[in-house]
Amino acid sequence: TVFPYAMIAVFEKDDSDLTAAAAIVMDKNTGEVIFEKNTDEIRSVASLTKLVTALTFLDYNPGWDEIITMQKSDFVGGATLWVKEDYQVTVKDLFYAMLVGSKNNTAEALARASGLSRPEFIEAMNKKVKQLGLTKATFVEPTGLDENNKATAAEMVIIAKEAFSNKDIHLASTTDWYKVEPLNCEYHYWVKNTSMKVLDRDLNVTGSKTGWTDEAGYNLVTQAKDGARELIALVMGAKISQNYEEVYSLLKKYL
Numbered sequence: 548t549v550f551p552y553a554m555i556a557v558f559e560k561d562d563s564d565l566t567a568a569a570a571i572v573m574d575k576n577t578g579e580v581i582f583e584k585n586t587d588e589i590r591s592v593a594s595l596t597k598l599v600t601a602l603t604f605l606d607y608n609p610g611w612d613e614i615i616t617m618q619k620s621d622f623v624g625g626a627t628l629w630v631k632e633d634y635q636v637t638v639k640d641l642f643y644a645m646l647v648g649s650k651n652n653t654a655e656a657l658a659r660a661s662g663l664s665r666p667e668f669i670e671a672m673n674k675k676v677k678q679l680g681l682t683k684a685t686f687v688e689p690t691g692l693d694e695n696n697k698a699t700a701a702e703m704v705i706i707a708k709e710a711f712s713n714k715d716i717h718l719a720s721t722t723d724w725y726k727v728e729p730l731n732c733e734y735h736y737w738v739k740n741t742s743m744k745v746l747d748r749d750l751n752v753t754g755s756k757t758g759w760t761d762e763a764g765y766n767l768v769t770q771a772k773d774g775a776r777e778l779i780a781l782v783m784g785a786k787i788s789q790n791y792e793e794v795y796s797l798l799k800k801y802l
Contacts (some may be wrong), residue, residue, distance in 0.1 A: 567786030571702040586701040593758030596691035598710040607661035611639040621655040646719035648738035651690040711754030744791035765790035
């Protein structure tokens, strides 16, 4: 410009414009809530359920190299790892496929791999969240397909904090792509992270998990770090694709 000075107006989208029905930003280290919207509203959590499934499974992990045979009962619909019944898969491959690609059949297989019956595993999931001091979170199955898996945003962010503090969940949930290699077939399967739209941006992401059903809407919880500061941003019930944009905006703003 040839002018000796210029004035620039910057217009920022206000947090009140979020499409998400509920949202929260929490400082991981202090527990301070920095931003909140409808955080006490009980909502379906969809595949955010898998964070509780992962935490529960790790209490009973038979070993990462343990071999699990896929069963017909594992194939419950929704996002599915395209293995077949009777394919043999390691526990590690199942765990990563569940958290990277949010595959429902791997969540069911992991519940079996725990050595618990399905009802016992679900009971252990609910015991796990009660141990975190949560009173409204309830789970009826391990995948998130059932709309009766519910929690408030205030409770879901505590679950995420606990989950992302675990190194195995942290590593799996931030892996861009993972190769699943069944032991008794010639094929392998690449699984893409459902959080890629935040993982491939200018954030140091230290944990992330998506969730979607018709009733829940679009959910996303992401933990990111900048220096010593580490925040968790969660949106529930956002419009299509806006879960990524809104979590990213919240993290960029408050980090």
